[in-house]
Amino acid sequence: MAALGVNKFDFLGDDGLVDALLMEVADLLRTLIADGRGGSIDLLGLPLSAACLAEVEARLGDGEICARLNVSGESVVRETSIAGVWRVRHADEAGNVVALLIEVAAVPEILKASRVDMERGLRRLREVTNFSLVRPAR
């Protein structure tokens, strides 16, 4: 994240910013536990320095899951050491980061297969089985 370089909230100090961000994460996690609704924080929309982002990553740590997606460029979904809190990094096909999120969810939205894609998958299965034992979607 060296390209950022400037912390425009430097009068608060990096620790203050990181604490504020992590409190927001805690609020989202509390809501997720209570009623199943999570949320996301767009890190590119915040005036965070490279040091701040590194500090956020260090404090959240790494969890058990890391998924790499090849979807119009690489996306990396990494669980943090806090269950339900994920770091999500989306890059385009040129390698530019187009979104950097902290997502609070049981499973990040981008990992879920959509119904539309699953229906298409079922049709594909019917095509490759050579017989009609695979019933169409209801």
Place this chain on the structure above:
Amino acid sequence: MESGETVGDMLARRGFSRRGLLKFAIAMTSSLALPPSLAPVMAENLAMARRQSVIWLSFQECTGCLETLLRTENPTIAGLIFDFISLDYQEALMAASGSAAELTLRQAVAANAGKYLLAIDGSVPVKDGGVYSLTGGRANVDMLQEFAPDAAAILAIGTCAAYGGIPKAFPNPTGAVGVEDVISDQPIVNIPGCPPIPEVLSGVLVYFVSFGRLPELDDRKRPLAYFGTTIHDQCYRKPFYDQGKFAKSFDDEGARLGWCLFELGCKGPTTHNACASLKWNDGTSFPIESGHGCLGCSEPDFWDQEGGFYTSLAGGTGPSWRGAEIAAASGVALGAVAAIAARRKVPGA
């Protein structure tokens, strides 16, 4: 795209997954400074949408705006944007010419009346009946007045279309004006810049296709997400401004150390645009990063600024140190407030 097909159907036919559409929506919500929670809604709306008709008229212009929009090398953005819209008329890109092109224009307008986006690049000359810029023998101003009423909204692309731009520069021999000086009763979004940033047009188009309305605009009808802060607010050299460290010439020690270009005429403090965050050439750089001050090309009358491009905003003979000191003293706080709305692209992060 087949008749009646939704964008989602079309993307699926090409093997593009909904997951890919969601990723695109996540990137666009970030770019538009929208809450990330809107990304699934945007993706679903895009999937259900029909392709948006866009009719693009080029008036008194240099084709630089169209060039920059076509030259974007980001395959994700460029590819998807042209999937989401149906560019039904654009003289420089379409194969048809002459009367066939005129027929195409009339058919596109008739088929999409009330629904098309009217994109304009170039200023509108109005002096002497608009005779200084004609298409097919018709004055630009007459075409604008004919096709604007049936548009869902008008996109004024580039500083010329937004404010008159370079053709309007003194002594403005053609009476050039911006679109909003001619049309006052239609929704207009200005996307200024000489040229404008491609991602800004992408963002506006995607927002319109997703939500059926224009994004929030500032008092100059610019999308607030991209024009809400100044170049200076987001500039990586701003800490030098705050410290009072200014380059005095383009080859002095300060310039080599990357100090602030304020005294060399940089118009960043008064220019609203997203160059410092989105950057140019797919996030490579922007003028200040290349060692030259901002010219303020996205602001009205930028060509006629008092003192010219290389005169400090503080005055003609160098900076007003008193002004600079006051600005430096308050700069951190002002920058912090302004930065709340700032967004960044981070190549290689």
